[in-house]
Amino acid sequence: MRKYSKKQMVKALKEAGYRMTQQRLAVIDMIATRSDHPSARQIYLEIQKRETSISLATIYNTLNTLVHKKLIKELDFEYDENRYDTNVKPHINLICTRCGSISDFNLDLPMAKDEITVREEFIITDYRIEYHGICTQCSRKKE
């Protein structure tokens, strides 16, 4: 689990020369605090409830900056909005196809990396592993 705190994200952006605006702080606060994997729109709605004025465009800008600085990860889905993950270490995402919740599953995977590198001469730079299915909450409330 490699996850940056609010402080670390702010520090990293400042060091890279980015200004600390109310909007950026609000987005960072939101993404670093929540343990679910919110979408840009969810973050937008949440920030709007508070005092800070913000637009969706700014949220996308800020999230893209964080992704670019490798402080968070972007998860894309065809059937829905992109979601953002503070866990930047490769891990398994358990995605509920009923309620859309995403949780992390951390496990050391004997992920066949070496075998791929040798057999295919493919240079792995990143990976993405998802299990789709029904989460505990949803399977319990089916009656």
Place this chain on the structure above:
Amino acid sequence: MRKYSKKQMVKALKEAGYRMTQQRLAVIDMIATRSDHPSARQIYLEIQKRETSISLATIYNTLNTLVHKKLIKELDFEYDENRYDTNVKPHINLICTRCGSISDFNLDLPMAKDEITVREEFIITDYRIEYHGICTQCSRKKE
């Protein structure tokens, strides 16, 4: 490797009550013949070169039908068009971030499925595993 032939796809659609139009045949022919993972647009351009008249909408319709019937798989990417995979058995996709090529890597994975089911009570219905990196061709021609 579980991969349906052109014949099997045609049979499955006919049995499900679908009509066999020139357009559907052309799409099925294209997807079942090619071993790469074409996008709707690529299939469109390819079919246009031949005698069959077709539109992009029809290609999407047909591909969606095939996906729905579980005869092919859809791979979605935020940064590009969806790609379609005839290998419907769960497997690893090796995706080249330089040229966009996608190849399959078949391997029996000790994929932690059991552990997830037990530890998280998550009912797995499908999964998606991707390794992103540089393919053989691209790494050779880098000089």
Place this chain on the structure above:
DNA sequence: CTAAGTGCAAACACTTTGCACTTAA
């Protein structure tokens, strides 16, 4: 003070849809 950032609305890219025309069975 001034370059960086914000925020609206318009643009974008891919995919889906409404509907008149065509066609497989």
Place this chain on the structure above:
DNA sequence: TTAAGTGCAAAGTGTTTGCACTTAG
């Protein structure tokens, strides 16, 4: 013959961009 399928163009979705206004440093 006729319901299913096609194909255009228009709508829809999530995301990005252009540009005048605002603001952090």
